Amino acid sequence: MSVRYHCSHLADPAPPLPPSYASSSSSFNPLGELYFCEECDAVRCDLCCVSEIASYFCPNCTFDVPSANVRGDKNRCARSCFSCPDCTTPLQVQATGTTEDAGPSAPSGPPFILICPCCRWSSREVALEFEKSAGLALQLQKLLSAKDPAQPEFDALKDHLDTYITSPAPAPTPARSASKHPTRHISHLTQMAAKALHRDVPGMAAAGAVAKSGLRREMKGGGERYGWDELGEYGTKESWRARGLERGDEDVEAMRRLGGIRMGVEPEGSSWYNDGKRRLTNRYPERIPLQTKLTKRCPHPACRHLLIQPDTKSTRFKIKMVAANYLPVVEIGRRRRRIDGGGHGLMSTGSMEEAEVRRKERRRLRGRGEEVDEDMGAPIRPGEVYTFQIAFTNPLYDPIQVRLTQPTAPLPALLPANHLIHIPTRDFIVNPLKDAWSYDDEEEYADMEGTEMGTSEDGSSVLPSSRGTLGPAAGKRSRLSVLATSSGGTLRDKERRKRESEVDKKGNCTKVGVEVEILPGATGEVVFDLEVRFTYRVDDTDGSKPKGAEKETQKGKEEYKHFTFWARVDLGCISP
Amino acid sequence: MGAFDAPIPYDKAVYIETDTGNKVSRKALIQGASNIVLGGKSIIQTGAILRGDLRRNAPGQHPVITMGRYCTVGENAVLRPPGKMYKGQFTYYPQRIADFVTIGKDAVVEAAQIGSGVDIGEGAVIGQFVIIKDLAVIRPGTVLADATVVSSMSVWEGNPGRLVDTLPETYQETVEASCRSLYQRFRPNA
Ligand SMILES: [Zn+2]
Ligand SMILES: [Zn+2]
Ligand SMILES: [Zn+2]
Numbered sequence: 009m010s011v012r013y014h015c016s017h018l019a020d021p022a023p024p025l026p027p028s029y030a031s032s033s034s035s036f037n038p039l040g041e042l043y044f045c046e047e048c049d050a051v052r053c054d055l056c057c058v059s060e061i062a063s064y065f066c067p068n069c070t071f072d073v074p075s076a077n078v079r080g081d082k083n084r085c086a087r088s089c090f091s092c093p094d095c096t097t098p099l100q101v102q103a104t105g106t107t108e109d110a111g112p113s114a115p116s117g118p119p120f121i122l123i124c125p126c127c128r129w130s131s132r133e134v135a136l137e138f139e140k141s142a143g144l145a146l147q148l149q150k151l152l153s154a155k156d157p158a159q160p161e162f163d164a165l166k167d168h169l170d171t172y173i174t175s176p177a178p179a180p181t182p183a184r185s186a187s188k189h190p191t192r193h194i195s196h197l198t199q200m201a202a203k204a205l206h207r208d209v210p211g212m213a214a215a216g217a218v219a220k221s222g223l224r225r226e227m228k229g230g231g232e233r234y235g236w237d238e239l240g241e242y243g244t245k246e247s248w249r250a251r252g253l254e255r256g257d258e259d260v261e262a263m264r265r266l267g268g269i270r271m272g273v274e275p276e277g278s279s280w281y282n283d284g285k286r287r288l289t290n291r292y293p294e295r296i297p298l299q300t301k302l303t304k305r306c307p308h309p310a311c312r313h314l315l316i317q318p319d320t321k322s323t324r325f326k327i328k329m330v331a332a333n334y335l336p337v338v339e340i341g342r343r344r345r346r347i348d349g350g351g352h353g354l355m356s357t358g359s360m361e362e363a364e365v366r367r368k369e370r371r372r373l374r375g376r377g378e379e380v381d382e383d384m385g386a387p388i389r390p391g392e393v394y395t396f397q398i399a400f401t402n403p404l405y406d407p408i409q410v411r412l413t414q415p416t417a418p419l420p421a422l423l424p425a426n427h428l429i430h431i432p433t434r435d436f437i438v439n440p441l442k443d444a445w446s447y448d449d450e451e452e453y454a455d456m457e458g459t460e461m462g463t464s465e466d467g468s469s470v471l472p473s474s475r476g477t478l479g480p481a482a483g484k485r486s487r488l489s490v491l492a493t494s495s496g497g498t499l500r501d502k503e504r505r506k507r508e509s510e511v512d513k514k515g516n517c518t519k520v521g522v523e524v525e526i527l528p529g530a531t532g533e534v535v536f537d538l539e540v541r542f543t544y545r546v547d548d549t550d551g552s553k554p555k556g557a558e559k560e561t562q563k564g565k566e567e568y569k570h571f572t573f574w575a576r577v578d579l580g581c582i583s584p
Numbered sequence: 585m586g587a588f589d590a591p592i593p594y595d596k597a598v599y600i601e602t603d604t605g606n607k608v609s610r611k612a613l614i615q616g617a618s619n620i621v622l623g624g625k626s627i628i629q630t631g632a633i634l635r636g637d638l639r640r641n642a643p644g645q646h647p648v649i650t651m652g653r654y655c656t657v658g659e660n661a662v663l664r665p666p667g668k669m670y671k672g673q674f675t676y677y678p679q680r681i682a683d684f685v686t687i688g689k690d691a692v693v694e695a696a697q698i699g700s701g702v703d704i705g706e707g708a709v710i711g712q713f714v715i716i717k718d719l720a721v722i723r724p725g726t727v728l729a730d731a732t733v734v735s736s737m738s739v740w741e742g743n744p745g746r747l748v749d750t751l752p753e754t755y756q757e758t759v760e761a762s763c764r765s766l767y768q769r770f771r772p773n774a
């Protein structure tokens with residue numbers, strides 16, 4: 009049970025591929041996870057937004073880390089935050105020594121150890137103790153660099169290459185000397201790689217040619233090495249040979265014995281096994297990885313407007329352009345099953361003509377109480393007809409006129425349909441969102457039924473024209489615009505019409521019915537797309553709002569805008 | 585949101601509604617009530633246990649559990665202030681819970697601080713001195729070790745609990761609306 013909204017990912021808004029195309033699912037997200045660009049008048053999603061890191065922070069000590077330090081700190085907290093090597097729980101610092109001012113029962117002085125509040129792992133297991141309770145990361149780094157040769161070696165190598173990587177690419181001049189370690193500048197290399205990647209497919213031949221002419225020339229060496237850099241020789245801090253890690257044939261033999269069906273069985277007495285054991289017992293706590301707050305931009309090359317800008321000091325956002333503030337919330341609920349649905353299903357072949365016949369039959373039977381309420385989670389059965397309500401909740405301070413249809417997919421479905429959808433009420437109004445101060449208006453809104461085209465199935469209805477009056481308080485309610493108009497008639501008429509059109513209105517929420525006929529013998533998931541086109545009033549900046557009983561004029565019409573979006577409704581699997 | 589959310593009826597004989605709109609089950613175990621401060625429009629459901637009696641080992645009046653508005657303490661959930669040795673003596677520390685906090689059924693909470701808009705799932709265990717910042721979700725069944733810090737906009741799951749996800753930017757509106765809606769739908773039957 010879900011309703012997700014479509015993002016066209018920078019393409020012009022168009023109906024999505026049918027649900028049977030698995031590839032279409034990446035274009036649908038819950039409304040709460042979508043953004044809206046006012047400049048482009050388009051929905052944007054996390055996949056297409058351009059994200060930039062606004063700030064870094066440690067999730068454990070919640071301190072912000074200046075972005076300049078992040079790289080040096082290797083994206084981890086450089087204070088005293090560690091995770092347990094056994095269970096990843098954040099470790100706690102515990103004093104083990106006694107000090108003078110505290111009683112003997114409560115140790116509060118050095119040495120300090122790290123202890124896991126979850127699995128009771130203690131840094132004593134790896135013989136780690138600290139002299140001070142703060143700045144443990146630095147203390148640990150010093151302790152570890154004395155024990156583990158790999159990290160300092162890597163750091164030294166990285167430092168050696170760092171200046172080389174970050175320095176700007178030299179102008180392509182002939183090499184000054186024949187270095188023994190020619191290495192192309194890395195940024196230059198990535199540029200080349202990028203060029204190669206962006207080449208057309210027929211360009212493969214060209215790439216080959218470059219490789220032939222370019223690479224071979226490089227291989228020859230000598231005076232033709234343009235753009236080559238000097239790189240000093242790197243001397244290792246410690247030799248792996250000196251540490252006795254070289255076993256040569258012995259290791260090769262050990263690897264041979266690992267093969268075949270003996271995979272997974274430790275070769276007895278093998279050095280591999282022993283090394284593995286060493287790693288298991290000597291695990292050090294890891295510094296906790298940093299988290300980020302993200303700034304998100306509209307991905308359109310001509311737009312790039314900020315959609316999300318977090319406040320780095322709080323949980324608020326300086327800019328928050330989310331789709332939930334622009335598009336109505338679509339929800340599905342109130343499931344009912346038609347009791348006579350099964351009988352008709354027997355002769356069904358799923359053709360549109362038959363569906364129409366059955367639909368007419370259902371309409372004839374409607375209102376005679378042949379429907380039973382069902383739980384939304386109850387299994388969906390083949391050959392049954394269900395009616396649901398689809399709720400639209402308006403986030404705008406103006407009413408919206410909605411047209412609800414099934415989209416015309418750009419490609420035919422991959423699978424034959426397992427259900428048929430019928431939307432009896434395609435056009436309806438959703439009342440505006442109210443501020444807390446206007447709750448007194450409740451009664452008045454209840455009266456505003458608008459002009460639902462209850463039985464119109466040709467979709468011919470347009471914006472309803474203004475009829476009736478809005479009463480003396482019209483000035484106050486002018487923001488309702490002429491969209492919401494009283495259709496007149498007696499209360500009983502209204503109620504009857506309401507029932508017929510299956511429109512249920514409350515506050516800024518309108519519910520309409522949808523029939524879902526599960527075809528006999530059908531299996532799989534019941535998923536369908538809806539096209540929602542809504543018309544809303546644009547704020548009139550020159551103050552000439554249409555007021556009260558004024559008729560809608562041509563000029564007034566220009567103040568309306570349309571927006572179309574697509575939503576995918578997933579009702580779950582059919583149970584046989 | 586929540587257009588199909590049904591009313592949640594309760595037995596009028598079971599719940600007491602206070603002047604500030606709190607709805608407290610008579611079948612909840614509230615110990616040391618004078619040390620418990622409820623901000624209003626909060627719901628304490630049947631079987632919940634609030635240990636306001638576990639007060640600080642110091643003279644004077646100290647609130648033990650404070651809770652903001654639009655909070656819900658689910659059925660059989662336990663709220664208990666954290667305690668530890670301090671200068672050779674065992675003492676409890678106050679438990680502060682902000683607004684729009686939902687504590688699921690059967691959860692056990694010994695946190696020191698729970699921020700606004702925090703959702704603690706059913707059966708979760710929140711260890712002593714845990715600090716949960718504003719806007720976070722602890723999924724059902726999660727066990728948070730003592731003194732865990734949960735940062736804003738994060739989602740935690742598992743035993744031991746780990747940061748598994750982040751929340752969408754719309755979470756604050758969503759959680760506040762759902763807490764308000766829950767309170768409004770929690771009505772006496774007939
Ligand atoms: Zn997108
Ligand atoms: Zn844009
Ligand atoms: Zn930290």
Ligand SMILES: [Zn+2]
Binds near residue numbers: 093094096
């Ligand atoms: Zn652990």
